[in-house]
Amino acid sequence: MAVLWILVPLSLLLEIISATSLGVVSTEGGMVEGQNLLLGYQRSMDVFRGIPFADIPGRFEKPARHPGWSGILKTTQYRDKCLQLNPFMTSVSGSEDCLYLNIWVPHIGSVASNLPVMVWIYGGAFMFGDSMGTNFLDNYLYSGQEIADRGNVIVVTLGYRVGTLGFLSAGDSTLPGNYGLWDQQAAIAWVHRNIRSFGGDPNNITIFGESAGGAGVSFQTITPHNKGLIRRAISQSGVSLCPWAVNRNPRRFAEEVALKVNCPTDDRMAACLKMTDPKVLTMAGSIPLSSSAENPFVHNLVLSPVIDGDFLPDEPSSLFHNAADIDYMAGANDMDGHFFASFDVPSINSQLLVTPVDDVKRLLAAFTKEKGTPGIENGFSTYTLDWGSNPSSETIKKTVVAIETDYMFLIPTQAALYLHASNAGSGRTYSYLFSEPNRLGIISKPWLGADHADDLQYVFGKPFSTPLGYWPKHRDLSGYMIAYWTNFAKTGDPNRGDLSVVPTSWPLFTSNRHEFIEINSKTDGSFVREKLRLRFVNFWTSVLPNLPIMYSE
Known part of the structure; x- marks a missing residue:
């Protein structure tokens, strides 16, 4: 009996130790x-790190298939990021x-x-950016x-060219961009x-991304080149x-880059740029870091995508029919x-400085430039409707943030959701607003909600992998997001x-029903709402476009 007692745990132990693997x-x-x-x-x-999906790309050329390799490629190390500037625009790192x-x-129970x-x-x-993200x-x-x-899903992360080498375009076939x-x-x-x-299903691929990656996801769904892939x-x-x-x-920025690297700006420009050192080219793609409410x-x-007649044959708003059968979920923080x-109005981050009301007007003027004074006045009345006669400093700061959030992210996302829903065939549409307060803002800016990129840590499960940095409520939130995201990937329904x-x-x-969910650590049935920021959506998508153009570039 004693021998049997020993054998049972040993067999269990062997089963625990022998991990399942694809080999x-x-x-x-x-x-x-x-x-x-x-x-x-x-x-x-x-985990496979660093599998080549294309050959080393030719400069300013589309990627080509990889020629392959002999023997077994050990894929245990992440590979170099694509050539890029550092955030301060002072140095270049990475590789072509x-x-x-x-x-x-x-592998849960059996091989995937x-x-x-x-x-x-x-x-x-x-x-x-790169396929791994920041490392801590x-x-x-x-x-x-x-x-x-x-x-219980397969996750893939990929590298792609950025900066000058990824997006410089002359606006013609000599340097098409994208x-x-x-x-x-x-x-x-x-x-x-x-x-x-x-062990993956090629007929059930979900692409997901954030910020420029979220825009990349959107572009990949509307290009005609991905039919049947997503x-x-x-x-x-x-x-x-x-x-x-x-x-x-x-073309304007391409010529600026050409002049920086001593290339001509005529029909010889593309050939000259292709022969220029790639690090010099990358450095020449630096952009100004200074800004203001006026600029x-x-x-x-x-350095962004262009309508090239190929990847993007038309304005993005005219291409949503290509996503008719793709289930689509989109949202903003x-x-x-x-x-x-x-950057634009630094006073919003100071507890001591009052943000001037004029900065609100200057910001609106910059974002509604071609509409002149009527654009500013309509925008100002829209954003100050709830101010009362004596708005607090916090109210003015939050208004500045709201204008930038709406203009850069939230309103375009609502417009994309509406276009997806109105063009949908079998594709389903889901809308969300992420609102878990920034964890550092609690100390210095108690009014701060979810800042740009605050959602990433929860989607990628950081409260589980680095538990000491988070509270139990953050693990709840991360669990919610992983559940919604992976359920959606499996079934097209986050529930x-x-x-x-x-x-x-x-x-x-x-x-006809613009419903959405607000996602945070307290989310329950009361966070399911309708018509997100309707007054502001109406201003940016209806009132402003119908005002006459006063100035044009």
Whole structure:
């Protein structure tokens, strides 16, 4: 009997220790082998870091398929980010050899099979960013481990060209632009062709991204080049309709870059730029970091996608029929504009300084420039309707943030949701507002809600992977978001999936019922609402466009 007693625990122990793994995986380029992680009883994960999805790209050219390799490629190290400036515009890092992706494959009980796939596109104003995100104590922001493990989905993160090498355009066929968007598209196509070998379902791919990545997601759903590749999509704080998402006069900046690197600005410009050192080219794509209420920071973001007649054959607003059968979820953070407003109106971050009412008017003037005085007056009356006769300093600061949030993120997202719903075939539409207060703002700015990028830590499960930095309510919130996001990836419905424990039912957004959910650590049925910021949506999408144009560039 004693021997039997020993044998039973030993067999259990062996089962716990022997992690399930894909082992060596065959892809179109060759064999790859990742790292296997044992996460718990009958829970393990294969992580593949740095699989090439395209060849080293030719300068200012679309990506080409990778020629492949012999033997087994050990994919256990993240690869270089694409060449880019640092946030201070003082130095360049990264490599032109940067078109790689990372894959997290969960094995829960048995080897992964036919799992939904979630492909992440990072943000960074089309100028910065990489497939891993910031690193704190070897914990990368965009690690897919928590989403994959908790949601039982495969997570993929990808690299794409940014800055000059990703988006410089002459506005013609000599330098068409959108190279970074073509990189994203090449990665999505690679996943569609290869993910079955990793236990994924190629017919159930969800792309998701934030800020410029959210706009990238939106562009990937409306381009005609992704027909049949994408099943669902999630845009966080960025869509193709954002004012910073399309540059309608790219030639001007291309000529500025050419002059900086001693290239001519005539028909020899493209050939000269292609022969210029890539680090010099990247450095020449720096933008001004100074801004003011009269000249807001958003107007400096000029390295962005263009309507090239190919990837984007028309204005984004005219291309939503291409997303008719893609399920789409989109939203913004309630104070997404705070980060940018702090450049334009620095007084909003001071407890001692009063933000002048004139700064509200100057900001509105900059965002409604072509409409002249009527634009400013209509905007001012819209935003000050609830001020009363003597608005507090906090009220004025929050108004500045609201104007930037609405203009840059929230209103374009509502417009994209409406266009998706009105063009929908089988595709479903969902709208959200993220409003968990910024964790650092509690100390110095108690009025601060969710700032730009505050949602990322919860979507990627940081309250679970770095528990000492968070309260239990933050783990609740992270659990809610992972459940909604992965349920949506599985079924097209954020309420239905393996993680059915969601705080409340999230209704569809339809052309005649603009319902949305407000997501924070307190979310319950009372946070399901309708017609988000209706007065402000009406101003930006109806009142302002119908005013006569007074000035044009």
